[in-house]
Amino acid sequence: MLLLADRGFYSFYAWGQARRSGAQLLWRVQAGLRPYWLCDLDDGSWLAVITNPVVGLHKSQKDRLREDARQGRPLDPDRAVVVRVLDYTVPDRKGDHIRLITSILDPAEATAEHLASCYHQRWEAETGFDQLKTHLRGPGRILRSRTPDLVRQEIWAYLLTHWPLATLICVAATTAGVDPDRIKFLATLRIVRRSVTTRRPFPLQPTTPSGCAPSTTSVGLATATPPADTAATPEPSNAPDEAVTENAAPPTRASGTLDRPPSRSCPGNLKPEHDR
Secondary structure, eight states: OEEEEOGGGOOHHHHHHHHTTTOEEEEEOOTTOOOEEEEEOTTSOEEEEEEOSSSOOOHHHHHHHHHHHHTTOOOOTTTEEEEEEEEEEEGGGTTEEEEEEESOOOTTTSOHHHHHHHHHTTHHHHHHHHIIIIIISOTTOOOOOOSHHHHHHHHHHHHHHHHHHHHHHHHHHHHHTSOGGGSOHHHHHHHHHHHOOSOOOOOSSOOOOTTOOOOHHHHOTTTOOOOTTSOSSOOOOSSTTSTTSTTOOOOSSOOOEEOOOOOOOOOGGGSOGGGO
8 A cells, every 4th residue: 555645744753653554655745854865776766864853863873873774774763764755846837846755665666757656646635625525515515513423424424425426427437438537526416416306325336126227326427318408428528618627637647857866876785675
C-alpha cells in the first residue's frame, strides 16, 4: 500500500507513525524541510537523512547520525530516518517546485517519474470531496443531525448514496470506452434524480429477476431509459455543457521535469541492492 499526503500533513512524528503501519509513504513536504544529502540516484532522485527536530539533537549528534546513515549503519527511527527525495517542477503551474519524500529507497521498485505520476493522482480525493460536499449535499447545507450517533448515520447515508452514483459512472464509462473521470458527476446526479420514480432500496449488486425488464437504477447509465427530456447516458464530448468537462481530473501522468542535482556518486554501501 502506498500512502500519499499533501505538504500540510508532514511532521517527523506523523511520518514515523504512518511508516510503522507497514505502508510505503509518498508525501509532499514544505520548502522549509531541508533533508541532509547522502547520494544521488540514476533516476534523478537522491537519498537523504532527516533528523527529529523535537529531541533537540546537537550538531555533533546530527553529524554522527548522518555519518551512520552514510555508512549504512542502522538508525534509531525515533531520532533519524533515511528517505528518498524527488524534486520536479510543473510548467503549467507557473513552474511550481514540488518536493516529495518517499520510503521507497530503490528506484528499481518505483522510478522518480512513476512516483511523481502517482502523487498527481492524489487530486482524485479532492474530486470526491467536491462531489460529496458541493453537489450531493448541496451548497451551504449543513448536517441536520444534532447528536454524534446521528451525525455518523447521516454521513454514512451520503457515502452510501455516492457509492451507487460512482458505480453508474464506471458502468457508463466502461460502456463508452472512456475514463470515468471524463463523466460529469453533476450530470449523472441529475439523470438519476429524474429517472428514479419510486423510493425503493437499491440493490448492492445489480440483479434482474427472470422475465423482468432491467431497472434504471440497477443496470446503470449506459442502458437507462430516462424521461424524454433527458439523455440516457452522460456521453463524452468536448462541448462545455456536456457531461465530460466538469470535475474532469488532471491527466494521469504528471507533466513536469525532474530537477537533477549535479552528479555525485553513491558510496557502495548506500547503493540499492540490485546495483551491488
